[in-house]
Amino acid sequence: MESLNKTPLVIVRRGHAVDGKIPVGVRGVKREQRFAGYVLSAKLHSEDIITPHSLIQNSWDKLPEVRRMLPAIAAFPKIAPLLNNYHWGISGSVGFELASGASTAKSSSDLDLIWYESQKLSREESVELLNKLNQFGVHADFQVVHGQKGFSLEEFAKSTSDTILIKTADGPKLSNDPWAEIEKD
Numbered sequence: 064m065e066s067l068n069k070t071p072l073v074i075v076r077r078g079h080a081v082d083g084k085i086p087v088g089v090r091g092v093k094r095e096q097r098f099a100g101y102v103l104s105a106k107l108h109s110e111d112i113i114t115p116h117s118l119i120q121n122s123w124d125k126l127p128e129v130r131r132m133l134p135a136i137a138a139f140p141k142i143a144p145l146l147n148n149y150h151w152g153i154s155g156s157v158g159f160e161l162a163s164g165a166s167t168a169k170s171s172s173d174l175d176l177i178w179y180e181s182q183k184l185s186r187e188e189s190v191e192l193l194n195k196l197n198q199f200g201v202h203a204d205f206q207v208v209h210g211q212k213g214f215s216l217e218e219f220a221k222s223t224s225d226t227i228l229i230k231t232a233d234g235p236k237l238s239n240d241p242w243a244e245i246e247k248d
Contacts, residue, residue, distance in 0.1 A: 069165070070090070070163045070165045072090075072113075072159070072162060072163045073087035073088060073089055073100075073102060074087060074088045074089075074090065074159070075087055076088045076099065077211055077213075077230060077231065077232050078211075078232050079232050079233075080104065081101065083103055083104050083105060084101035084102060084103055084104065085101060085102050085103075085104050085107070086099065086100075086101055087099075087100055087101060087102050088100070090159060090167065113162045114152060115151075115152025115153050115154045115158055115177045116150065116151065116152035116177075116179070117152070118152060118153045118158055118161045118162060119143060119151065119152060119153060122161045122162075123136055123139045123140055123161060124140075125161075126160070126161070126164075130160070130166060130168070133168050133169070133170055133172065134170060134172070134199075134200050134201040135156075135157045135168055135172040135173060135174040135201045136157055136160075136168055137199075137200075137201075138174055138199035138200065138201045138203070139153065139157065139174060141199045142174065142176075142196055142199060142203060145192075145195050145196060146176075146178075146196075149178055149181075150178070150179040150181060151176055151177060151178045151179065152176070152177045152179070153174070153175065153176055153177070154175045154176070154177050154206075155172065155173060155174070155175025155204070156168045156169065156172045156175070157172060157174055157175065158175060172201075173201065173202045173203070173204045174196075174201050174202070174203045174204065175204045175206070176196070176203055176204065176205045176206065177205075177206050177208050177213075178205055178206065178207050178208065178216070179208055179209070180207045180208065180209045180242070180245060180246075183242040184216070186219065186220055189216050189219055189220035190220045190221070192205070192216070193205065193216060193217055193220055204217065205217065207219075207241070207242075207245065208245070209245040209246055210245070211231060211232040212229055212230065212231050212232075212244065212245040212247075213229070213230050213245065214227050214228060214229050214230065214238075214241040214244075214245065215227075215228070219241055225239055226238060226239055227239075227241040229241055229244050229245065
């Protein structure tokens with residue numbers, strides 16, 4: 064409860080709405096202090112919703128200079144132009160910090176990115192994109208998302224396996240074709 068009092072912001076998580084309640088997560092100071100819960104959808108107003116995509120609109124420059132020096136936050140304005148042709152957003156600790164103003168990113172934080180998939184990339188194209196994103200001294204974790212499903216572009220690009228892990232509202236599953244799998248339903 065202290066986390067919510069300090070930073071009254073929750074993260075919508077994968078899962079099914081139950082009795083008009085949307086699955087959310089509360090972020091604690093440490094990773095092991097996260098809490099899963101639900102919020103009544105009737106209590107939400109569109110002006111209260113911050114999307115990962117909305118965070119890319121120069122929100123990084125509103126942070127104090129000392130925060131902008133963290134590797135993941137410093138890489139953000141360099142990575143943004145590389146993704147001009149993608150519908151994308153930012154999540155993870157950097158996204159939470161941009162949304163809330165709370166100092167959640169660390170010097171070891173990845174730059175967690177979400178791509179709202181609209182085109183299929185080959186493995187070679189995926190490797191090329193990831194190489195561009197990872198040239199700024201921080202690991203860019205690029206998740207391909209479609210609705211309630213998603214997968215790691217890095218896992219797809221580098222996998223020697225025939226199957227890729229797909230995250231779904233019903234839990235993880237393996238797929239031979241992650242692009243086709245996330246577009247089902």
